[in-house]
Structure formats: C-alpha cells, structure tokens
Amino acid sequence: MKVAVIQLNSRQDKQHNLKKIERFIREAATAGAELVSLPENCNFLGQDAEKIHSAEEIPTGQTTQLFQQLAKELNLFIHVGSITEPYSDTKSYNTSYVVFPDGELSRRYRKIHLFDIDIPGVSTHKESDFFEAGSTLETVELPFGKAGLSICYDLRFPELYRQYVKQGAKILFVPAAFTRYTGMLHWESLLRARAIENQCYVIAAGQHGTYHPGKECFGNSMIIDPWGVVVARASEEEGVTIADLKSELVESARSNIPALTHTRNDVY
Numbered sequence: 001m002k003v004a005v006i007q008l009n010s011r012q013d014k015q016h017n018l019k020k021i022e023r024f025i026r027e028a029a030t031a032g033a034e035l036v037s038l039p040e041n042c043n044f045l046g047q048d049a050e051k052i053h054s055a056e057e058i059p060t061g062q063t064t065q066l067f068q069q070l071a072k073e074l075n076l077f078i079h080v081g082s083i084t085e086p087y088s089d090t091k092s093y094n095t096s097y098v099v100f101p102d103g104e105l106s107r108r109y110r111k112i113h114l115f116d117i118d119i120p121g122v123s124t125h126k127e128s129d130f131f132e133a134g135s136t137l138e139t140v141e142l143p144f145g146k147a148g149l150s151i152c153y154d155l156r157f158p159e160l161y162r163q164y165v166k167q168g169a170k171i172l173f174v175p176a177a178f179t180r181y182t183g184m185l186h187w188e189s190l191l192r193a194r195a196i197e198n199q200c201y202v203i204a205a206g207q208h209g210t211y212h213p214g215k216e217c218f219g220n221s222m223i224i225d226p227w228g229v230v231v232a233r234a235s236e237e238e239g240v241t242i243a244d245l246k247s248e249l250v251e252s253a254r255s256n257i258p259a260l261t262h263t264r265n266d267v268y
C-alpha cells in the first residue's frame with residue numbers, strides 16, 4: 001500500500017490551510033498514494049486558547065465535508081491527523097479519524113493524553129485548560145490491515161500502542177505538532193521504539209516550523225517500518241513524502257523475533 005505523509009505549517013487562517021491541504025492531497029494522489037496522512041491540528045494551528053474558535057462538528061463541518069469529497073473523487077483513504085471538535089462552551093476535543101474512499105468515516109479517536117508540560121524557559125503547555133480528554137481507543141480497518149489511532153503526546157505512553165497491537169494493529173498512526181525542543185530530543189527515538197517494540201509500521205505526519213511567535217514545531221514527518229527503519233522522511237519544508245508499506249516486513253519482524261508472543265504477563 002502506497003502511503004503519503006503530508007507535512008504542514010498550518011497557521012490561523014483555516015481557508016488558506018484547507019486550500020494547501022487540498023493541493024497536497026491531489027499531489028499525493030497523482031503520485032499514486034492510496035492513503036494520505038495529515039498532521040495534528042491540520043486545518044488550524046494557533047495557541048490552545050484560540051483553537052475552540054476553529055472547532056467544527058464532524059461530519060457536517062467544512063473540513064470533513066471537503067475531505068469526504070476529495071476521498072471519493074480521488075478514491076483514497078484520508079487520515080485526518082486531528083481537527084478541533086466542539087465539546088462544551090469552554091472546551092473542545094482534539095479528534096482524529098479516517099475518511100474512506102466511499103466518503104464514509106471511521107469512528108472518532110479523541111486524544112487521550114493531553115499535553116500539560118512545563119520546561120522552564122523553554123516550553124509551557126496546558127492543553128487540558130482548553131481540551132477534554134478522550135477515553136476510548138479506536139482502530140480502523142485498512143486494506144493493509146488494522147491501524148491504531150493516536151495523537152502526538154500519546155506517543156509517550158507505550159501502553160496505548162501495546163493495546164492496539166493486542167487488538168491486531170499492523171499500523172500505528174502518530175499525527176503530531178511536536179515542539180521543536182522536545183522533537184529534537186525525543187521524536188525519532190520514541191517513534192522508532194513504538195515501531196520496534198510493536199513490530200508495526202508507524203506513520204507520523206507532523207507540523208513543521210513557526211505557527212505563532214515563539215512556537216515552533218519540529219517537522220521530521222516520517223514512516224517507519226516494523227524493523228524500526230525510517231523508510232521515508234520529510235525535508236525541512238511542507239510537502240508530500242511517500243513510502244510503500246510491505247506486509248512481508250510485518251510478518252518477517254514478528255516471525256524472526258517473536259517478542260510479542262514472549263511477553264510474561266504472568267510476571268509483570
């Protein structure tokens with residue numbers, strides 16, 4: 001299965017972001033992609049407090065309608081890394097889903113682990129002031145196999161991905177708007193660890209560059225195979241990066257090193 005990750009530098013102008021996304025989706029389809037994966041906050045990226053103003057109902061909002069139309073016209077799967085979905089007057093959900101080629105939607109995954117961190121002098125985020133955490137895992141059936149949905153900071157919680165692999169996942173989606181600072185330190189190591197320990201493909205589309213004064217995303221969107229090899233990596237700009245997923249690599253990783261069958265749940 002040919003997969004494209006789309007790296008974006010989304011800002012606060014939703015119409016501009018959507019036009020750009022449409023252009024990249026069309027470019028990916030022309031290059032033969034059957035599945036296109038978008039980053040977290042694909043249609044609007046600003047301060048957490050601003051995101052509620054961009055919230056849209058799913059499926060009736062403008063963004064989902066556009067993706068449904070494109071998925072049908074181009075006959076592809078669109079993984080919507082995340083958009084902001086209304087929850088209450090003061091809070092939203094950070095929500096991810098897949099649009100199928102017939103325009104139908106998968107179940108919605110709402111980000112479970114909210115990004116509340118404080119690195120003094122470097123980076124402070126309190127996503128939980130503005131977002132409500134989800135509390136269910138969601139998988140999606142794709143032609144390649146089952147895929148587990150997650151969003152950005154979730155990447156730091158290996159238990160989530162182990163549950164997905166127990167449910168039969170062969171693909172793990174990690175759309176992100178990782179900070180530049182933590183990205184430099186942790187992004188690739190964490191992604192490769194999740195791929196290696198779960199013997200899954202990891203598809204990680206990221207936001208890249210500055211979206212607000214002093215707020216910068218790390219980019220480095222990538223696709224990692226079940227052996228932990230980075231098979232595609234975006235350059236230092238927005239755009240489309242493509243890789244071919246190979247089922248035989250999931251099978252060889254799992255049969256050559258059957259670590260998933262060696263877990264000692266009786267001991268730990």
Ligand SMILES: NC(=O)CCC(=O)C(=O)O
Pocket residue numbers: 040115151152153154156176177178179182183
């Ligand atoms: N949007 C996010 O969840 C950011 C996560 C992040 O940067 C991290 O270091 O974790």
